[in-house]
Amino acid sequence: MLLWQTSQTINFAQGEFVMLPAFLVLAAMRFGGLDFPAALLVGCLASLLVLGLLFKRLVVDPILRHGVLPLVISTLGLSIFLKEGVKEFYAAEAQGFPGFWPATNFQLGGAVISAQSLVIIAAALAAVALLQWFLGGTRTGRQMQATAQNPQLARVLGIPVERMILYTFLVNAALVALASFLVSPIYLAKFTNGELLGLAAFVAAIVGGYNQVRGAIAGGLLLGVIDNFVAAYWSAQYRAAIPLFLLIAVILWRPQGLLGRAEERTV
Amino acid sequence: MKRGLITAIAAVLSLGAAHAQQTVYMPIVIEVSGNGAVSGTNFRDGALMAIDEINAKGGILGRRINAPVSDTQSNAGVSRAQVQKAIDGDPYVILGPVFSGSVKVNMVLAQQAEIPQMTGAEAAEITQMGNDYIFRTSFGQQMSMPKMAAFVANGLKARSVAFLWVNNDYGKGGRDVFFKEMAARGIKIAADVSTESGQVDFAADVVKMKASNADVMFIYTNEEECARVLRELRKQGVKTPIIGETNVISQKVIELAGDAANGVKGHVGLTADAPIPAVTVFRDKFQKRFKYLPDHNGIKGYTAVYAVKHATEKLGRFDRKALAKLMHGLTITPAQEPGILIETTWDAHGDIDRISFLVEVVGGKQKVVEILPKLGK
Numbered sequence: 001m002l003l004w005q006t007s008q009t010i011n012f013a014q015g016e017f018v019m020l021p022a023f024l025v026l027a028a029m030r031f032g033g034l035d036f037p038a039a040l041l042v043g044c045l046a047s048l049l050v051l052g053l054l055f056k057r058l059v060v061d062p063i064l065r066h067g068v069l070p071l072v073i074s075t076l077g078l079s080i081f082l083k084e085g086v087k088e089f090y091a092a093e094a095q096g097f098p099g100f101w102p103a104t105n106f107q108l109g110g111a112v113i114s115a116q117s118l119v120i121i122a123a124a125l126a127a128v129a130l131l132q133w134f135l136g137g138t139r140t141g142r143q144m145q146a147t148a149q150n151p152q153l154a155r156v157l158g159i160p161v162e163r164m165i166l167y168t169f170l171v172n173a174a175l176v177a178l179a180s181f182l183v184s185p186i187y188l189a190k191f192t193n194g195e196l197l198g199l200a201a202f203v204a205a206i207v208g209g210y211n212q213v214r215g216a217i218a219g220g221l222l223l224g225v226i227d228n229f230v231a232a233y234w235s236a237q238y239r240a241a242i243p244l245f246l247l248i249a250v251i252l253w254r255p256q257g258l259l260g261r262a263e264e265r266t267v
Numbered sequence: 268m269k270r271g272l273i274t275a276i277a278a279v280l281s282l283g284a285a286h287a288q289q290t291v292y293m294p295i296v297i298e299v300s301g302n303g304a305v306s307g308t309n310f311r312d313g314a315l316m317a318i319d320e321i322n323a324k325g326g327i328l329g330r331r332i333n334a335p336v337s338d339t340q341s342n343a344g345v346s347r348a349q350v351q352k353a354i355d356g357d358p359y360v361i362l363g364p365v366f367s368g369s370v371k372v373n374m375v376l377a378q379q380a381e382i383p384q385m386t387g388a389e390a391a392e393i394t395q396m397g398n399d400y401i402f403r404t405s406f407g408q409q410m411s412m413p414k415m416a417a418f419v420a421n422g423l424k425a426r427s428v429a430f431l432w433v434n435n436d437y438g439k440g441g442r443d444v445f446f447k448e449m450a451a452r453g454i455k456i457a458a459d460v461s462t463e464s465g466q467v468d469f470a471a472d473v474v475k476m477k478a479s480n481a482d483v484m485f486i487y488t489n490e491e492e493c494a495r496v497l498r499e500l501r502k503q504g505v506k507t508p509i510i511g512e513t514n515v516i517s518q519k520v521i522e523l524a525g526d527a528a529n530g531v532k533g534h535v536g537l538t539a540d541a542p543i544p545a546v547t548v549f550r551d552k553f554q555k556r557f558k559y560l561p562d563h564n565g566i567k568g569y570t571a572v573y574a575v576k577h578a579t580e581k582l583g584r585f586d587r588k589a590l591a592k593l594m595h596g597l598t599i600t601p602a603q604e605p606g607i608l609i610e611t612t613w614d615a616h617g618d619i620d621r622i623s624f625l626v627e628v629v630g631g632k633q634k635v636v637e638i639l640p641k642l643g644k
Contacts, residue, residue, distance in 0.1 A: 092300040094491040112504035187467040231471030
């Protein structure tokens, strides 16, 4: 969503972007002999480099000038490349990924809440709050927003548009790395993880509103809650279909998304 | 000049033919990637280890085994194409695959070509479809599930079971046999939870199982999913006894699930932790070579190759039809063929009978708590 806002980049490899950082950490541990905290740092830096800087310079910049469709096809190709690359050079099998939390549970009014869930919720909330503060409360963030809203005008106002777009790619890389580190201890690290995560993220962004950060967050939350309620209280067999029904309904009746803003373009 | 060239080409071709005569073609068609990669790579590595050992000692009846590996990608359609490709090479035996859904669609090809197929699949119906060329390398569900049912009824004294299964041929086959066994024993199925192959989020499924208040929870999925379910069960603080058949207590699941696997009990037809010296030697050799602990699929692949070797040497010739005929009713003991590891019998359908084990995961390791005798004894 951030990438679309600033550079009209639709990234169909976003799921694989979430899959890859976990393998960068595991590779740093296995081949570099690093301990987990050091490997996390290396994984984070490598993600910024590969999924932020190199993705922009080697894929987006040369192809975007030919239009959005070639870029969409390129990111589809990139997703296959990343998936097959991990399968070929690391493993086709699922890999255990260490968690940063103790395996303890808390009792709360008869419900069991794991420390793991609390860490994930806290990290997600912190990331969202930090992102909102960065985008709205700092000069750089406001320049990034201005770039997203109207790059031509932003350039006229002296904002370094290219640098702002690069920052957006780096922020995206940092967020996918965080998601990867949080989700891999539960889902295990596997080269196919991106298929499911990418689809879920895409549906959530469209349902919530592709042009609003809060819309994407609300879409993700709504999707997760509906998915689990359907599986637990109705039918596990149809759980995969429900988000797609929701997606179709939103596209038909509220194409801008539940919290999105309608955009008009001059043709 | 021209004649010299023709002579040279003829010489090279005859050399190639001579080389072909000295090998026996036994392709491995297996799950190297996809959801069955854990099972498939174990089977493949076990088979390759046996093949290298046999080739180092001169091969089978003086012919070295040529066993290229092809990946089914855990996809039934791809597996059928790979088996067809293998058949085009005129194989003596086909090794694999492991996924029941794949075997069901590709075994017909091997049957039509009259090529024996040593499979790691466990779905009950595979050996009930009148195929004289399919041979198991482990228990089918019709053998293992009655043992599990007896364990639930007599060992755990449970009156209700929550059953989580994977919605593929393997899972459905196991579910049907187990439910029949439970009904015969008057044990209630408190929750019947279907899951998908490759599923990653089991939160809702575990909520469903918890809500059933069953005496025990039975996990019956493929390895990676088993590990995710165990992690979720621990995450949700489940204290109910967790049981399973083979996969949930396999080495790979223990490795992936970590502490969440501790305390899980179940039945395994094969385990690398069996208190049998030959199995221990196999496990150590395997771990030294491949840098990971083998699971039951590793033993399946290893013993499949040795079974073919023993039967062929008993025949004294390479004859596919005669091999299939001989394998029905054949018993191989470790004294006759050390590579078989445990005395094994194939019945008239290609089903296997051997001793099996009740195990518990203790401290991140399988601990054998009871050895169950062969059903035929």
